[in-house]
Amino acid sequence: MTKLSVNINKIATLRNSRGGDVPNVVQFARDVQKFGAQGVTIHPRPDERHIRYQDVYDLKPEVYTEYNIEGNPIRQFVDMVLDVKPTQVTLVPDAEDAITSNAGWDTIKHKDFLVDVIKEFKQNGIRTSIFVDPELKQIEGAKATGADRIELYTEAFAHHYGLGNEMAIKPYTDCAVLANVLGLGINAGHDLSLDNIKFFKQHIPDLLEVSIGHALISESLYLGIENVINMYLRQLK
Numbered sequence: 001m002t003k004l005s006v007n008i009n010k011i012a013t014l015r016n017s018r019g020g021d022v023p024n025v026v027q028f029a030r031d032v033q034k035f036g037a038q039g040v041t042i043h044p045r046p047d048e049r050h051i052r053y054q055d056v057y058d059l060k061p062e063v064y065t066e067y068n069i070e071g072n073p074i075r076q077f078v079d080m081v082l083d084v085k086p087t088q089v090t091l092v093p094d095a096e097d098a099i100t101s102n103a104g105w106d107t108i109k110h111k112d113f114l115v116d117v118i119k120e121f122k123q124n125g126i127r128t129s130i131f132v133d134p135e136l137k138q139i140e141g142a143k144a145t146g147a148d149r150i151e152l153y154t155e156a157f158a159h160h161y162g163l164g165n166e167m168a169i170k171p172y173t174d175c176a177v178l179a180n181v182l183g184l185g186i187n188a189g190h191d192l193s194l195d196n197i198k199f200f201k202q203h204i205p206d207l208l209e210v211s212i213g214h215a216l217i218s219e220s221l222y223l224g225i226e227n228v229i230n231m232y233l234r235q236l237k
Contacts, residue, residue: 002201002236004229005039005068006032007189007213012042012050025051026058035226036233039066041189041211043092046076053080060084068211070131073117082124089121090129090151090187090211104133104153107141114145122146129187134171139178149185149208152176157200158191169203176204187211194219194228198235210236 011028015021029040040063044051056069067086071077072094081089091114093105107114107130118128129149132138134156142150152172160168179186185208192200193215201207212232220228
């Protein structure tokens with residue numbers, strides 16, 4: 001079964017919009033795990049516009065499943081991850097002013113940088129994953145960095161699948177096959193939803209984990225968070 005990690009950034013965004021502590025991100029993390037989620041994902045950014053750096057520390061003792069911290073490995077981020085020691089760190093090359101992640105790493109161009117960063121994390125017992133576009137050369141490049149896993153950036157699949165183009169899955173399937181041959185674990189995320197998750201899962205061999213936030217939280221406004229989490233878990237079996 002593919003694991004479901006719930007990205008709780010949107011809960012922090014809602015909290016920050018009023019300046020208080022409602023909804024409480026720590027309580028929400030407890031609840032999604034209680035409802036069956038097998039992981040909690042956060043993506044702190046330097047401007048702390050949703051997840052704050054203090055949240056990263058507050059969540060550490062409360063995440064008893066898998067704790068996945070995403071982000072651009074600037075020095076502040078690296079130091080925080082080394083201090084907290086989550087289950088997994090996912091490296092994302094997002095610009096500081098990006099609304100959301102919008103591209104994977106060029107694992108060839110940035111190989112030396114990624115090798116150094118990943119070595120530091122792995123020496124501290126932290127599993128590493130690299131956010132990548134569905135291109136075979138980038139999967140090969142990811143292997144050369146020493147990463148444990150890749151996270152396939154699924155926005156293009158979600159967009160084209162929503163337009164009725166099921167062939168949009170092909171580059172993802174091809175990359176998954178290659179990743180398996182190379183011994184890389186496979187994660188995926190970005191714009192996956194109840195509408196497309198089952199199809200995606202069925203076509204990605206050995207998909208270990210999906211990280212879902214925006215769609216899951218939006219769907220929960222209508223259907224309820226406990227119900228939605230269990231709907232995802234059924235689709236991911």
